[in-house]
Amino acid sequence: MPEAVIELKQVSKRYGRGDRAVTALQELNLSVPKGSLYGLLGPNGAGKTTCLRILATLLAPDSGSVRVAGLDALADPRGVRERLGYVAQEVALDKILSGRELLQLQGSLYHLPNGERDRRIAELSGLLGMEAWIDRRSGTYSGGMRRRLDLAAGLLHRPAVLVLDEPTVGLDIESRAAIWQVLHQLRDSGTTVLLSSHYLEEVDALADRLAILDGGRVIAEGSPTELKTALGGDRVTLRVREFSDEPEALRVQALLQGCAGVRQVVVNRSQGYSLNLVVEHDGVIEQLRRQLAEAQLPVFALAQSRPSLDDVYLQATGRTLMDAELAVAGSRDPKAERKQAMR
Amino acid sequence: MTSATPTLLSPVAPAEAPRSALSELSQETLALTKRLFLQLARRPSTLVAGVLQPLIWLVLFGALFSNAPEGLLPDGMSYGRFLGAGVIVFTAFSAALNAGLPLMFDREFGFLNRLLVAPLRARSSIVLASVLYITSLSLVQSLAIMGTAAVLGYGWPGGAGLLLVLVTLLLLVFAVTALSLGLAFALPGHIELIAVIFVANLPLLFASTALAPLSFMPAWLGWLAALNPLTFAIEPIRAAYAGQFSLAAVVLEAPYGSLSSASCLAVLAVLAAGLFLLIRPLLDRKLS
Numbered sequence: 241m242p243e244a245v246i247e248l249k250q251v252s253k254r255y256g257r258g259d260r261a262v263t264a265l266q267e268l269n270l271s272v273p274k275g276s277l278y279g280l281l282g283p284n285g286a287g288k289t290t291c292l293r294i295l296a297t298l299l300a301p302d303s304g305s306v307r308v309a310g311l312d313a314l315a316d317p318r319g320v321r322e323r324l325g326y327v328a329q330e331v332a333l334d335k336i337l338s339g340r341e342l343l344q345l346q347g348s349l350y351h352l353p354n355g356e357r358d359r360r361i362a363e364l365s366g367l368l369g370m371e372a373w374i375d376r377r378s379g380t381y382s383g384g385m386r387r388r389l390d391l392a393a394g395l396l397h398r399p400a401v402l403v404l405d406e407p408t409v410g411l412d413i414e415s416r417a418a419i420w421q422v423l424h425q426l427r428d429s430g431t432t433v434l435l436s437s438h439y440l441e442e443v444d445a446l447a448d449r450l451a452i453l454d455g456g457r458v459i460a461e462g463s464p465t466e467l468k469t470a471l472g473g474d475r476v477t478l479r480v481r482e483f484s485d486e487p488e489a490l491r492v493q494a495l496l497q498g499c500a501g502v503r504q505v506v507v508n509r510s511q512g513y514s515l516n517l518v519v520e521h522d523g524v525i526e527q528l529r530r531q532l533a534e535a536q537l538p539v540f541a542l543a544q545s546r547p548s549l550d551d552v553y554l555q556a557t558g559r560t561l562m563d564a565e566l567a568v569a570g571s572r573d574p575k576a577e578r579k580q581a582m583r
Numbered sequence: 584m585t586s587a588t589p590t591l592l593s594p595v596a597p598a599e600a601p602r603s604a605l606s607e608l609s610q611e612t613l614a615l616t617k618r619l620f621l622q623l624a625r626r627p628s629t630l631v632a633g634v635l636q637p638l639i640w641l642v643l644f645g646a647l648f649s650n651a652p653e654g655l656l657p658d659g660m661s662y663g664r665f666l667g668a669g670v671i672v673f674t675a676f677s678a679a680l681n682a683g684l685p686l687m688f689d690r691e692f693g694f695l696n697r698l699l700v701a702p703l704r705a706r707s708s709i710v711l712a713s714v715l716y717i718t719s720l721s722l723v724q725s726l727a728i729m730g731t732a733a734v735l736g737y738g739w740p741g742g743a744g745l746l747l748v749l750v751t752l753l754l755l756v757f758a759v760t761a762l763s764l765g766l767a768f769a770l771p772g773h774i775e776l777i778a779v780i781f782v783a784n785l786p787l788l789f790a791s792t793a794l795a796p797l798s799f800m801p802a803w804l805g806w807l808a809a810l811n812p813l814t815f816a817i818e819p820i821r822a823a824y825a826g827q828f829s830l831a832a833v834v835l836e837a838p839y840g841s842l843s844s845a846s847c848l849a850v851l852a853v854l855a856a857g858l859f860l861l862i863r864p865l866l867d868r869k870l871s
């Protein structure tokens with residue numbers, strides 16, 4: 241494997257003190273190979289933003305070591321800042337400046353000579369399809385255009401490492417496609433890209449490798465294919481009726497659990513008591529249908545699929561990514577967190 | 584290299600031999616200052632209000648007290664002439680008191696993080712830019728008021744006098760800017776900062792020699808006014824307007840003793856330096 245461009249070792253971070261302390265990262269280890277497009281997948285509250293803010297030198301970990309582009313981020317933060325582009329989860333633009341003025345400011349903060357700075361602005365605004373907007377005030381931008389400007393700002397100084405925190409959340413399809421395309425091009429031209437996301441489709445489609453983060457730890461790591469293959473078997477979702485009930489679901493579970501080639505049967509309460517099965521090969525499906533018919537049970541729907549990243553997450557945590565997402569929805573206080581994070 | 588535009592996105596390592604620290608420092612500071620001026624140019628209301636308010640004071644108070652009793656002011660000075668110095672100082676003071684607002688908004692809206700992930704040579708560039716911006720803004724506003732006062736017939740300090748006026752204003756602006764920047768980092772949000780600015784503004788004006796001489800005030804207010812930093816700026820400027828440029832000349836008979844222009848300037852200089860030293864640990868902590 242190529243050398244690691246980002247390396248976190250045993251990194252821990254807590255917010256607040258005493259009883260109200262929240263652990264965001266617990267002895268996290270992460271190693272991002274040079275030149276890869278790496279995904280950090282995890283539900284809300286998993287610790288993605290905390291991890292990326294530590295890489296961007298905005299936050300110091302309580303313990304552990306952080307290396308970026310060959311430098312110790314705690315000993316030489318300025319060196320890391322020169323080599324890293326950071327696109328934050330919340331876009332902070334100065335509404336009253338035009339896109340060009342913001343990028344000019346950004347260029348001067350990274351000490352680009354004026355000529356090069358202006359050349360980069362022209363290149364990037366062309367690449368990101370924002371020429372028509374570059375001289376308008378950013379206060380008039382759509383969400384997608386704001387993201388693109390933010391991305392351009394992160395890329396202006398040609399960083400070796402680009403870090404993006406949930407870059408496509410809430411974006412229109414066109415902006416999302418534009419950003420995905422640029423991320424691919426970046427990777428192909430040698431930039432290491434690390435992005436966080438809670439969309440597994442996004443990470444699955446984009447990333448060469450990924451780490452699944454949960455509760456401030458990495459619970460699985462590898463390429464999407466590796467992770468899915470390691471799980472093995474096919475997934476089957478079975479509904480005997482559109483809306484079944486618990487006793488019936490348990491009965492079907494008991495019936496199918498004994499079948500040869502069926503590894504696991506789980507009742508999914510949040511999905512109308514459907515059943516999630518892991519089967520060893522295609523032949524098992526026919527066997528299942530026969531069993532159900534013999535027991536005089538109907539089949540409302542039966543879907544078979546290769547394992548997905550969601551199954552990887554389910555396997556490691558016992559819940560789906562969606563359920564994890566719903567569990568924290570509303571339990572966080574963004575206002576209080578913003579206050580806490582304010583300098 | 585499958586990309587159609589391989590050079591556009593390929594990374595480039597930072598230059599082996601970077602430019603001198605000083606040139607990078609000035610590049611980042613000037614860019615940050617320029618942003619503040621762009622904001623001002625796009626939202627000129629603060630500039631206009633900053634000139635309009637003192638102008639209204641000058642005209643209204645000038646008219647209100649134009650028939651002030653003989654002997655209220657020393658040497659039979661007209662009230663308009665007397666008021667001029669106070670309004671000039673008040674203009675610079677109010678402008679400088681707002682120094683912390685842009686910084687506070689940057690803290691609140693996360694723009695400060697954008698500055699902090701950049702490889703700034705020194706993070707004090709952020710503070711320096713605010714000082715440069717607010718100093719030039721308040722001096723320009725004060726000069727506008729001085730010009731108007733001259734047109735209204737309230738006089739104009741000569742060459743040496745002008746220098747004395749500018750130095751005095753500069754010292755006051757430094758002190759107030761330090762205070763405001765410190766508040767911008769110490770207070771939780773812009774609402775609190777605006778409240779402090781609002782509450783501090785007028786009492787400081789009234790409890791100074793801007794509107795009336797010490798001899799006109801009850802003893803307690805006289806004491807307050809004689810300790811008020813605004814008074815230390817007003818009196819040398821008033822003396823300069825009256826044609827008195829000697830730094831050694833007594834400009835204020837305070838309850839605790841006589842003060843010369845030189846001692847007023849010294850107090851302001853110590854105050855400015857002291858406040859910058861005082862807020863330094865706070866800035867270091869917040870920007871580290």
Ligand SMILES: Nc1ncnc2c1ncn2[C@@H]1O[C@H](COP(=O)(O)OP(=O)(O)O)[C@@H](O)[C@H]1O
Pocket residue numbers: 255256262263264282283284285286287288289290291572576577578580581
């Ligand atoms: N500024 C903060 N103050 C207090 N708690 C925080 C703060 N930021 C994050 N947290 C908490 O730390 C945990 C990890 O948060 P975060 O890193 O933002 O995760 P993610 O980006 O994956 O949603 C969450 O439980 C969150 O509530």
Ligand SMILES: [Mg+2]
Pocket residue numbers: 288289290329405406
């Ligand atoms: Mg986050």
